[in-house]
Amino acid sequence: MDPKSPQKRIRSYLAYVRDVFGAELLVNREKKMTELDLYRKSIEQCTKCALSQTRKHFVFGDGSPDADILFVGEAPGAVEDETGIPFVGRAGKLLDKALHHIGLDRDSIFITNVLKCRPPGNRDPLPDEIALCEPYLHRQIELLNPRVIVALGRIAARTLLRLPSDTSLTSMRKQSFEYHGVPLCVFYHPAAILRNAGREGEYFQDFEKLKETYLKD
């Protein structure tokens, strides 16, 4: 098994939790992980939209089932489609860099996308694809029960907040939102920063603010 595979990382994480916090806490975490895993298995053969015919892998999500912070992106790209793991291409590397900047890593967060299958050519998700796929995201959020949600980019933000399709990311980024009582922040998608490096400072500032606001204790 690949030493960096999600299963291997989860097993290492559980061993760490058992050592540090004891078995009782671990029971709750294992239960949560099992629920997530069962849910993934129940939807990973989905054929509700045409993207099922062109995908190589269904991309459920990755990270800790006990994460305080849930990041939600738009859809898998080419590398994610190849591997079945979200945010592992160039945009994912930039996300990792920002996480490390505030003392986090992939094992301390959970990350997923609005769509679980790649739109060909990385085009924007179509409204009917989002409508068919978003119930999976809402159920993931219910199971993960995060302390804060970060929407990466306009598609994730508009979907989670049910905002009109012309709502700009710039305006959303400056506001505070809630998703069913859970604080929700809107950040640039890291792929947008790769296209416009001039915004990298603002991108890192958003992560610093996230740390100041939600990671004090």
Ligand code: SF4
């Ligand atoms: S994108 Fe979502 S709705 Fe479409 S096939 Fe994949 S999992 Fe199903």
